[in-house]
Amino acid sequence: MKLLLVGEYRDAGLAAEVAGLFGFARLLDAEVSMVLVGREADLPAFEGRLWLADVDTYGEYAPDRHKSLVLEAARREAPDAVVLLHSSYGWDLAPRVAAALNAALVSGVTGLDDGGYVVECCNGKMRRTVRPLTEPVVLTLQPGAFGQDALNGSPEIRYLEADGETSIECLGFSRPETGIDLSHAVAIVSAGRGIGSKEHLGLVRALADALGAEVGASRPVVDAGWLERARQVGMSGQNVSPGLYVACGISGSIQHLAGMKGSGFVLAINTDSQAPIGNVADVLVVADLVDFLPLLTAQLASRC
Amino acid sequence: MWFPSIRMISWMNILVCVKQVPDMEGRFVPNTDESWHEESGLAWRMNDHDTFAVEQALLLREQLKGGATVTVLSIGAARVVETIRKSLAMGCVHGVHIEDPMACERDPWQIASMIAGFARQRKFDLVFTGMQSEDRCSAQVGVLVAERLGYVCVTGIIAFAWQDAAITVERELEGGRRCTVRLKVPALLTCQPGLNTPRYPTLPFIMKSKRAVIEVLLPESVGLDEPKVSSRGFRAAERKAPVVVLEGESKRLAVEVVSLLEQRGVVTGRGGVR
Ligand SMILES: Cc1cc2nc3c(=O)[nH]c(=O)nc-3n(C[C@H](O)[C@H](O)[C@H](O)COP(=O)(O)OP(=O)(O)OC[C@H]3O[C@@H](n4cnc5c(N)ncnc54)[C@H](O)[C@@H]3O)c2cc1C
Ligand SMILES: Nc1ncnc2c1ncn2[C@@H]1O[C@H](COP(=O)(O)O)[C@@H](O)[C@H]1O
Numbered sequence: 001m002k003l004l005l006v007g008e009y010r011d012a013g014l015a016a017e018v019a020g021l022f023g024f025a026r027l028l029d030a031e032v033s034m035v036l037v038g039r040e041a042d043l044p045a046f047e048g049r050l051w052l053a054d055v056d057t058y059g060e061y062a063p064d065r066h067k068s069l070v071l072e073a074a075r076r077e078a079p080d081a082v083v084l085l086h087s088s089y090g091w092d093l094a095p096r097v098a099a100a101l102n103a104a105l106v107s108g109v110t111g112l113d114d115g116g117y118v119v120e121c122c123n124g125k126m127r128r129t130v131r132p133l134t135e136p137v138v139l140t141l142q143p144g145a146f147g148q149d150a151l152n153g154s155p156e157i158r159y160l161e162a163d164g165e166t167s168i169e170c171l172g173f174s175r176p177e178t179g180i181d182l183s184h185a186v187a188i189v190s191a192g193r194g195i196g197s198k199e200h201l202g203l204v205r206a207l208a209d210a211l212g213a214e215v216g217a218s219r220p221v222v223d224a225g226w227l228e229r230a231r232q233v234g235m236s237g238q239n240v241s242p243g244l245y246v247a248c249g250i251s252g253s254i255q256h257l258a259g260m261k262g263s264g265f266v267l268a269i270n271t272d273s274q275a276p277i278g279n280v281a282d283v284l285v286v287a288d289l290v291d292f293l294p295l296l297t298a299q300l301a302s303r304c
Numbered sequence: 305m306w307f308p309s310i311r312m313i314s315w316m317n318i319l320v321c322v323k324q325v326p327d328m329e330g331r332f333v334p335n336t337d338e339s340w341h342e343e344s345g346l347a348w349r350m351n352d353h354d355t356f357a358v359e360q361a362l363l364l365r366e367q368l369k370g371g372a373t374v375t376v377l378s379i380g381a382a383r384v385v386e387t388i389r390k391s392l393a394m395g396c397v398h399g400v401h402i403e404d405p406m407a408c409e410r411d412p413w414q415i416a417s418m419i420a421g422f423a424r425q426r427k428f429d430l431v432f433t434g435m436q437s438e439d440r441c442s443a444q445v446g447v448l449v450a451e452r453l454g455y456v457c458v459t460g461i462i463a464f465a466w467q468d469a470a471i472t473v474e475r476e477l478e479g480g481r482r483c484t485v486r487l488k489v490p491a492l493l494t495c496q497p498g499l500n501t502p503r504y505p506t507l508p509f510i511m512k513s514k515r516a517v518i519e520v521l522l523p524e525s526v527g528l529d530e531p532k533v534s535s536r537g538f539r540a541a542e543r544k545a546p547v548v549v550l551e552g553e554s555k556r557l558a559v560e561v562v563s564l565l566e567q568r569g570v571v572t573g574r575g576g577v578r
Contacts, residue, residue: 171472
């Protein structure tokens with residue numbers, strides 16, 4: 001099996017999750033080459049051909065140009081699969097490549113199974129196995145699903161050029177201020193959409209106080225304006241690893257888990273016993289948080 | 305002499321694609337060949353991301369002082385008409401239903417073939433879709449439609465502005481970083497939560513939506529491609545750790561949880577975290 005990996009250069013550096021692409025290739029015992037819009041000073045270590053285009057020329061986000069580059073590398077390599085990360089870069093680019101190749105695209109692969117690829121569905125609650133019916137196939141891999149092993153070797157660089165036209169003008173990058181650093185918190189109590197209304201935040205705060213914990217949130221709570229954006233935990237928020245993480249009314253989507261799976265002890269409170277947060281929780285309490293949180297807070301307080 | 309005022313686009317023809325999905329808190333049971341799930345016992349609603357797409361189309365129409373038509377399209381079984389009516393109740397004008405009872409088994413390529421086939425006939429300037437559907441989680445359909453139509457496409461937008469016939473959007477990246485991008489129509493944008501605050505339906509529109517005639521089309525009339533993938537083994541996610549699941553009376557649960565936390569040394573006897 002021959003894979004063309006699509007590397008990813010993000011925020012002035014090679015994205016760390018790129019290691020997962022090689023982990024996947026190792027699992028398949030595949031021959032690899034990579035195409036990367038990046039910089040010669042910061043290259044992945046591996047044995048194989050590296051089709052390199054300069055990020056200053058082709059931009060960090062210019063998907064139509066990047067598509068041409070990937071297609072050009074695919075034409076030279078004739079791979080069985082073109083493999084990207086299921087990241088903001090990868091899910092944007094992969095369907096463009098698949099459409100041009102008239103190929104099947106399997107998104108968010110987390111494993112291999114029975115001649116197919118395992119993907120999540122129903123917001124992480126369920127799984128299924130998807131089999132491509134075409135060759136080649138385009139895949140996006142869930143970041144972190146295939147290991148983060150250190151790489152070694154030195155690639156054989158081939159410089160790549162493609163049509164420089166783009167109809168998407170990138171005006172620049174920004175990062176909203178955070179101000180709240182949850183990454184060193186010893187305990188975090190996070191509120192999810194399951195709290196139902198802003199009024200119930202008080203229950204979450206009271207529990208956090210009883211535990212000496214910080215308050216965190218899932219994304220819908222932040223989007224609704226119930227808590228500051230700086231408290232968002234997850235892929236597009238903060239990465240946290242407290243000793244105790246309490247998830248109140250959080251379903252456990254892959255994007256939320258991405259930010260808290262390094263936590264020590266995970267306590268989840270959810271009315272749905274099947275909620276995917278159960279896949280990472282140490283204890284899942286099946287209860288309505290409106291009833292349960294005050295009782296838990298009272299019980300904690302009564303111990304002193 | 306009279307000069308007409310020059311405007312690039314005097315009327316915007318906007319399409320919003322909405323998908324009806326099951327409520328994710330429901331119980332999913334595999335169907336007989338395990339390709340997907342049974343439909344019985346589930347509650348249905350609009351895909352969360354698509355509510356932001358609907359809202360953005362309506363906001364733009366308001367900015368253009370009504371100089372736009374907002375068409376909403378959904379592909380699926382007869383039940384999806386409810387979701388189309390929900391969009392009309394929010395303020396969309398035309399509802400189109402591609403009636404396909406097999407839609408939930410179709411892969412993104414096939415769904416995109418139908419949407420693109422339809423859109424090509426109607427010449428839309430701007431198409432809004434959700435970034436991904438909650439049940440399939442594929443994040444493919446929007447981009448595939450754009451590629452088929454040859455439209456400019458940006459995924460995962462969390463800010464949108466229209467000025468002087470150009471669109472400026474922000475894309476969300478890892479760690480909350482953002483990328484600002486400018487483009488021109490014809491374009492397709494896939495929407496992320498956080499883009500806006502979807503409105504609630506209002507009574508006059510609810511009344512209108514009930515009476516509205518929804519255009520019904522068949523998959524063959526817009527073009528339906530062969531699938532590119534097959535799906536099997538629909539199952540619950542395997543649990544990594546043997547999770548302790550506690551159920552029962554809340555007071556007793558609270559006592560149990562605290563003693564568990566103490567046992568595992570997560571909290572100490574004195575309150576506060578270790
Ligand atoms: C590109 C991208 C980036 C993203 N980044 C992030 C991110 O950084 N962080 C993040 O959190 N999300 C992120 N998301 C969103 C993510 O996909 C989910 O939509 C989100 O995490 C869901 O939040 P939630 O669990 O609070 O809500 P839901 O998924 O709606 O879950 C609510 C839960 O509450 C439970 N519940 C309901 N009522 C009660 C009650 N009374 N008592 C107890 N439980 C109750 C329900 O059973 C359900 O499990 C991102 C998505 C995308 C596409
Ligand atoms: N059956 C459908 N009818 C209308 N729009 C759809 C349908 N399926 C997917 N879409 C659109 O495509 C987006 C992405 O879906 P997906 O690629 O399945 O994650 C959704 O948010 C919808 O806007």
